[in-house]
Amino acid sequence: MSDRTQLWRMAPTELAPHEDALTRFQTELERAGGSSVCVGPGELVGEITATLAAAGAHRIALTADLGDARPVIAQALEIARYDVVDYDAVADDRAAVRDLDATVTGCLAAVAATGSIVTGATGAGRAGALVAPTHVCVVETRRLVDGLASLMRLAPRLGAGSMMALQTGPSRTADIEKTLIVGVHGPKRVHVVLLDGVLDD
Amino acid sequence: MIGIRRGADTARGGHLPDTVALFPTCLGDLVMPDTVEHAQHALGVCGLDVRPVRGGTCCGQPAFNAGFHPQARRVARVSLRALAQTTGPIVVPAGSCAAMMSRHWVGLFAGDRDAELARQVAGRVVEFSAVLATHLDVLERGHLSWPGTAGYHDSCHMLRELRLSGEPRAVLGCVRDLELVPLASADRCCGFGGTFSVRYPEVSVAMADSKLDDARSRGVDVLISADPGCLMQLGGRAERTGETPRVIHIATLLHEAGLR
Amino acid sequence: MSEDPLTSSTFAERARVQLAKPFLREAVPRATDIAVRDLRERFAGHDYDGLRELGREIRARTMADLEDALATLTDALVANGIHVHHAADAAAAREHIRRICRESDAARVVKVKSMATEEIALNPALVADGLEVTETDLGEYVVQLDGDRPSHIIAPIIHKTRAEVRETLSRVAGRELPDDASELTDFARERLRDAFMDADVGISGANFGVAETGTIVLVTNEGNGRMCTSMPRIHIALMGIERVIPTLEDLSVMLPLITGAGTGQLITSYVSMLSGPRGEGEPDGPEAMHVVLLDNGRRALLGTEYQEVLHCIRCGACQNVCPVYRQVGGHAYGWVYGGPIGAVLTPLFLGTEAGGELPQASSLCGACDDICPVKIPLHDLLLQLRRTRVDDGAAPWRERLAAELWAWAWSSPRRYRVVTRVGGEVVRVMAAAGLMSSLGPLGRWARGRTLPTPARRPFHSRGERDV
Numbered sequence: 011m012s013d014r015t016q017l018w019r020m021a022p023t024e025l026a027p028h029e030d031a032l033t034r035f036q037t038e039l040e041r042a043g044g045s046s047v048c049v050g051p052g053e054l055v056g057e058i059t060a061t062l063a064a065a066g067a068h069r070i071a072l073t074a075d076l077g078d079a080r081p082v083i084a085q086a087l088e089i090a091r092y093d094v095v096d097y098d099a100v101a102d103d104r105a106a107v108r109d110l111d112a113t114v115t116g117c118l119a120a121v122a123a124t125g126s127i128v129t130g131a132t133g134a135g136r137a138g139a140l141v142a143p144t145h146v147c148v149v150e151t152r153r154l155v156d157g158l159a160s161l162m163r164l165a166p167r168l169g170a171g172s173m174m175a176l177q178t179g180p181s182r183t184a185d186i187e188k189t190l191i192v193g194v195h196g197p198k199r200v201h202v203v204l205l206d207g208v209l210d211d
Numbered sequence: 212m213i214g215i216r217r218g219a220d221t222a223r224g225g226h227l228p229d230t231v232a233l234f235p236t237c238l239g240d241l242v243m244p245d246t247v248e249h250a251q252h253a254l255g256v257c258g259l260d261v262r263p264v265r266g267g268t269c270c271g272q273p274a275f276n277a278g279f280h281p282q283a284r285r286v287a288r289v290s291l292r293a294l295a296q297t298t299g300p301i302v303v304p305a306g307s308c309a310a311m312m313s314r315h316w317v318g319l320f321a322g323d324r325d326a327e328l329a330r331q332v333a334g335r336v337v338e339f340s341a342v343l344a345t346h347l348d349v350l351e352r353g354h355l356s357w358p359g360t361a362g363y364h365d366s367c368h369m370l371r372e373l374r375l376s377g378e379p380r381a382v383l384g385c386v387r388d389l390e391l392v393p394l395a396s397a398d399r400c401c402g403f404g405g406t407f408s409v410r411y412p413e414v415s416v417a418m419a420d421s422k423l424d425d426a427r428s429r430g431v432d433v434l435i436s437a438d439p440g441c442l443m444q445l446g447g448r449a450e451r452t453g454e455t456p457r458v459i460h461i462a463t464l465l466h467e468a469g470l471r
Numbered sequence: 472m473s474e475d476p477l478t479s480s481t482f483a484e485r486a487r488v489q490l491a492k493p494f495l496r497e498a499v500p501r502a503t504d505i506a507v508r509d510l511r512e513r514f515a516g517h518d519y520d521g522l523r524e525l526g527r528e529i530r531a532r533t534m535a536d537l538e539d540a541l542a543t544l545t546d547a548l549v550a551n552g553i554h555v556h557h558a559a560d561a562a563a564a565r566e567h568i569r570r571i572c573r574e575s576d577a578a579r580v581v582k583v584k585s586m587a588t589e590e591i592a593l594n595p596a597l598v599a600d601g602l603e604v605t606e607t608d609l610g611e612y613v614v615q616l617d618g619d620r621p622s623h624i625i626a627p628i629i630h631k632t633r634a635e636v637r638e639t640l641s642r643v644a645g646r647e648l649p650d651d652a653s654e655l656t657d658f659a660r661e662r663l664r665d666a667f668m669d670a671d672v673g674i675s676g677a678n679f680g681v682a683e684t685g686t687i688v689l690v691t692n693e694g695n696g697r698m699c700t701s702m703p704r705i706h707i708a709l710m711g712i713e714r715v716i717p718t719l720e721d722l723s724v725m726l727p728l729i730t731g732a733g734t735g736q737l738i739t740s741y742v743s744m745l746s747g748p749r750g751e752g753e754p755d756g757p758e759a760m761h762v763v764l765l766d767n768g769r770r771a772l773l774g775t776e777y778q779e780v781l782h783c784i785r786c787g788a789c790q791n792v793c794p795v796y797r798q799v800g801g802h803a804y805g806w807v808y809g810g811p812i813g814a815v816l817t818p819l820f821l822g823t824e825a826g827g828e829l830p831q832a833s834s835l836c837g838a839c840d841d842i843c844p845v846k847i848p849l850h851d852l853l854l855q856l857r858r859t860r861v862d863d864g865a866a867p868w869r870e871r872l873a874a875e876l877w878a879w880a881w882s883s884p885r886r887y888r889v890v891t892r893v894g895g896e897v898v899r900v901m902a903a904a905g906l907m908s909s910l911g912p913l914g915r916w917a918r919g920r921t922l923p924t925p926a927r928r929p930f931h932s933r934g935e936r937d938v
Contacts, residue, residue, distance in 0.1 A: 014723075014724070017525075021522055022516075022517050022737055023723065023726065042737075074754070098754035102755065104668040131750060132750070132753055135755045136701035136749075136753070158727070162722050163719075165684075171750040171753050173756065174744045176742040177741055178739070179740060181694040181740050181741070183609050185610035185626065185628055186633050186636050186655060187633050187652065194609065194660055194693040195607070195664075195697075196694025197694075240929050240930040241895065243923070244930035244933065267884075268887045273877075274878065276854065277857060277861070278854070278866070289881070289882055289884060367835070371837040371840070398838075399794050399836075400838070404833070405835075407832075407833065407834045408916060409916050411831075411832060413483070413919070414486050415834070417490055417798040417799075418795070419920070421500075446923070447920030447921045451919060
């Protein structure tokens with residue numbers, strides 16, 4: 011097999027040596043049309059609430075990969091008068107899913123070189139991170155990997171279940187005369203909250 | 212540049228001995244003999260003893276590209292044997308013919324009684340502007356001048372098989388007052404493609420128009436190429452539409468610039 | 472479309488039709504130039520050629536023992552709880568898919584863009600079975616509504632104006648939609664949302680099938696790939712057997728190649744890696760997943776001089792650089808695949824009678840070779856197809872005669888000089904008399920270009936000596 015130790019020289023989906031992963035992640039996500047912010051554990055709930063407010067979202071679903079933080083976030087959102095459900099509870103209810111304004115998910119990993127978040131069928135479900143116009147994703151910074159090669163090596167141990175998906179920014183198309191339109195079947199708004207801490211605290 | 216394919220190293224130039232053979236090619240011989248003479252003189256000015264090859268006809272490319280290998284071989288053999296009588300570098304003032312001879316003759320004659328001859332001759336073939344590019348100092352001293360703007364068209368075989376694109380531009384860079392304007396479509400096919408040009412004439416002409424429109428939109432006075440096939444195609448179309456630019460061989464440009 | 476373009480028209484005829492479309496003449500160069508520019512920018516500062524070589528090597532290694540790779544893939548898919556079906560040809564593939572739909576009492580199908588499903592002409596067969604089929608890529612949706620065909624591997628409606636898209640969608644809406652790409656997309660989004668939610672079956676292709684883990688990989692930007700493989704209770708993936716790659720790690724080479732070469736992006740918005748139906752404890756997903764492995768002429772290329780065409784990852788880059796495609800678009804090629812890859816695949820898959828002409832519709836410029844992310848030697852394959860056509864006796868007698876006459880005339884220096892002197896005279900006289908158009912190939916040349924007059928004194932008659 012050819013030498014892939016120098017893959018970073020060839021593939022733009024890899025981090026260069028000594029390149030800062032966090033900076034690169036935020037840069038690429040922004041280039042792809044998403045946004046991100048770094049917060050400490052005490053600021054997490056506030057950031058989520060502010061994002062949902064700015065998006066004018068009302069009906070929110072939270073996915074299982076938020077771990078122990080899920081009930082905490084749910085409670086805070088309910089207090090703030092949001093209509094909150096667990097994604098697992100409504101996933102098979104087409105009408106309920108269609109009605110969602112936003113979903114808040116965790117992730118299994120995030121890829122610095124591409125600005126991608128990685129979710130699994132076990133945590134966020136197949137469509138938890140996809141189905142609403144606004145997606146807020148909590149990424150614990152410890153889950154950041156350098157590039158696609160690292161992700162693929164790690165993949166079998168991530169416990170994604172029947173599907174592992176990379177998502178990079180909002181959904182898009184350029185089919186009509188090459189005009190870029192953002193927000194097709196997936197979210198129009200993607201906001202990543204980079205948590206300097208652990209969700210299960 | 213994206214994608215590098217190895218070309219025959221000799222065809223790209225390098226230090227050459229003083230005596231060289233000049234293979235006119237069929238198009239050069241029949242349709243652009245003045246251009247071949249310009250090339251001959253240019254090589255002479257560079258201090259080379261140029262011996263035009265007699266008894267050669269064609270390199271066989273039209274038939275080879277059309278899939279007629281026995282016929283291509285039959286014709287190429289005549290040129291091969293004539294060239295086998297020469298020694299030293301074989302200069303070819305046509306990019307596609309230089310590529311055919313240096314890169315495809317070996318395959319064309321594989322298993323043939325002249326296989327060894329083909330290998331030996333192929334290794335001596337060198338494209339015209341690649342030779343001149345090793346004599347830039349001579350060209351500089353020649354006080355060449357051609358006031359005006361020019362676009363350079365990279366012929367496909369010269370660009371992609373011989374990997375020659377800097378060399379002709381470096382040669383043109385020795386001509387004072389000549390402003391070489393980069394064309395957006397410089398590396399795009401002119402639409403000749405041998406039999407393609409007469410099998411699908413409308414598409415071929417559309418491709419020529421695309422190049423000529425690019426050149427015209429930049430207001431160039433002259434469009435330069437190092438391949439007679441491309442010159443016929445682009446020149447023929449420009450003439451038919453009665454418009455600029457002139458389309459000429461690099462050797463002719465140098466001749467007009469005073470290299471004699 | 473009931474009429475098959477390949478058998479009912481020639482490339483020249485189809486090209487003529489396309490050349491007469493002003494929008495196409497402007498839209499195709501613009502879109503393809505952007506794609507090529509974006510590809511070059513994407514790899515600026517990186518070794519694209521080095522990555523291409525890694526890609527070529529992965530593909531070559533796989534094809535060297537495709538059966539082994541497929542066996543590994545099949546075992547892994549089955550171990551994941553995926554039903555695997557082997558389809559020798561298009562009819563068999565259609566039959567598998569129809570049966571799965573029938574047995575699951577399906578009424579509505581949603582589809583992700585898949586060239587393989589076009590190749591087997593799936594949609595008409597499902598519609599004939601009474602199924603409601605909806606394409607969910609925006610471009611493919613429009614194509615479907617128009618009864619049209621996609622004209623580019625990646626950008627299916629590169630040939631359509633916004634006005635045409637508006638007209639089509641307005642017809643479906645039953646009202647005049649605004650002339651705005653964003654609003655048109657919103658309308659399609661709403662419509663297709665219904666389709667996703669109501670569908671029983673989601674059908675996709677597969678960009679790659681990872682043998683090591685039994686994983687089907689889909690790349691999209693719109694999100695419809697994810698929707699079609701999440702909402703419906705059945706997922707069927709139609710995968711060409713040559714799309715298998717050995718390991719997950721190989722994706723770290725293949726993904727940047729397919730995306731960079733396909734659209735110039737760093738990564739598509741969505742990369743789905745599907746390794747089975749809904750698992751234990753998962754909140755959503757299909758209850759059953761099927762993979763149909765499609766042969767349809769692929770195995771026949773193994774061990775031949777055309778084997779390398781199986782390396783293709785259907786990125787469309789060759790179309791983006793092709794100077795012929797630039798002028799005539801995809802429909803001129805008459806089948807599913809256009810541009811250089813189409814000119815090679817069509818005769819190989821459909822035979823020389825249907826597709827034999829296509830390798831001639833190339834100026835052999837070699838730009839496709841230089842850009843192909845897995846280094847398929849398309850230029851050499853085109854030359855080989857031309858040679859095979861002659862060797863198999865499929866070249867018309869006029870062409871063979873012309874080649875023979877030319878070879879006879881030019882295989883002796885003396886004959887060459889005599890024939891070219893006489894021929895030169897004839898051409899000069901006819902040109903002067905304005906009779907060029909009656910001279911066959913020379914006439915076809917002269918339609919758009921002046922023919923350079925053969926020189927009165929060819930080079931061989933100049934100089935001191937004459938042989």
